[in-house]
Amino acid sequence: QVQLVESGGGVVQPGRSLRLSCAASGFTFRSSAMHWVRQAPGKGLEWVALISYDGSNKFYADSVRGRFTISRDNSKKMLYLQMNSLTTEDTAMYYCARVQEGSWYGEDGFDVWGQGTTVIVSS
Amino acid sequence: EIVLTQSPGTLSLSPGERATLSCRAGQSVDNNYLAWYQQKPGQPPRLLIYGASRRSTGIPDRFSGSGSGTDFTLTISRLEPEDFAVYYCQQYATSPPRFTFGPGTKVDRK
Numbered sequence: 001q002v003q004l005v006e007s008g009g010g011v012v013q014p015g016r017s018l019r020l021s022c023a024a025s026g027f028t029f030r031s032s033a034m035h036w037v038r039q040a041p042g043k044g045l046e047w048v049a050l051i052s053y054d055g056s057n058k059f060y061a062d063s064v065r066g067r068f069t070i071s072r073d074n075s076k077k078m079l080y081l082q083m084n085s086l087t088t089e090d091t092a093m094y095y096c097a098r099v100q101e102g103s104w105y106g107e108d109g110f111d112v113w114g115q116g117t118t119v120i121v122s123s
Numbered sequence: 124e125i126v127l128t129q130s131p132g133t134l135s136l137s138p139g140e141r142a143t144l145s146c147r148a149g150q151s152v153d154n155n156y157l158a159w160y161q162q163k164p165g166q167p168p169r170l171l172i173y174g175a176s177r178r179s180t181g182i183p184d185r186f187s188g189s190g191s192g193t194d195f196t197l198t199i200s201r202l203e204p205e206d207f208a209v210y211y212c213q214q215y216a217t218s219p220p221r222f223t224f225g226p227g228t229k230v231d232r233k
Contacts, residue, residue: 035222037168044211044224044225044226044227045160045162045168045211045213045224045227046224047213047221047222047223047224050220050222059219059220059221061221062124095167095168097167100170100173100179105215105220106215106220106222107154107156107173107174107215107217108156108158108173108174108177109158109160109170109172109173109179109213110158110168110170111170111179111180113167113168113169114167115166115167116167
């Protein structure tokens, strides 16, 4: 079935780096733009980053631009989020999400989500 | 950046009642690129509505979306026990691509 599985979360000190991964299965990964969305404990959803189906276009929320990098490996059906210069404000559950089929960047919403991976930034 | 405001913050209702959730944008949403999600504790969000009024695959017809421009509404015609959750609206701005979520409305049991 269609599935996204995130990994790579953990506890990290402020200023350090972490790389999240998202493994896709059950659909044509190379045809789908993908997103990272995060949710701080007890808070709402925050869009983080978008990558086009072929990786040629990337867009970021202002809060992470210059610190986070989204990438993908279509041969491995993997999505990544490299997070540098982490702060306590980055503590959250991080979800990867697929754009609905037929949608270019997500104008029709995100129809498949992983279960998330938790990132805790603490000294 | 387009700011989304959702009201009320919490809606206390009983099963069988009608729920009306509001999402207001600080400026007009491009092409009504407005989606609604449901999230239950410990679960990822679930896409309910996209394009302001189109139900996602498998979503029961008791869920409906309406609105355009800056004012959007999610209606649950008759609440089922499984509908008690938090609901988020989301908009997509096209140039450059940006996505914004509203703060959410919690529908809880009265």
